[in-house]
Amino acid sequence: MIEVTRLNGQSFILNALFIEKIESLPDTTITLSNGKKHFVKEPVSDLIQSITNYYQQIGLIKLTQKEVIEDE
Template structure:
């Protein structure tokens, strides 16, 4: 889970596993797997860092790296 801010400054928590894509249009827009779009204050680069840290915390990044090594 990552903490983000809506455009009005209100903080909310988002399950990072539900994110399909992030765009800067110029506002940062997050598209979820279900098609819902969220516009947030956080810059795209910060969100990517938060997602990476979350993946490391739950061990998902290591699993992906190991799977990549096995498939090569």
């Protein structure tokens, strides 16, 4: 889960596993796998860092890195 801030300043928690894409249009737009869109204040680079940190916390990145190493 990552914390993001709506354009009106209200923060909320978003499940990063459901993020399909992130765009800068010029506001940062997060599209979820169900099609719902959220417009947030955070820049794309900050969201990528937050998502990466979340994946590391739940062990998802370690699994991906391990598979790549084993496939080489």
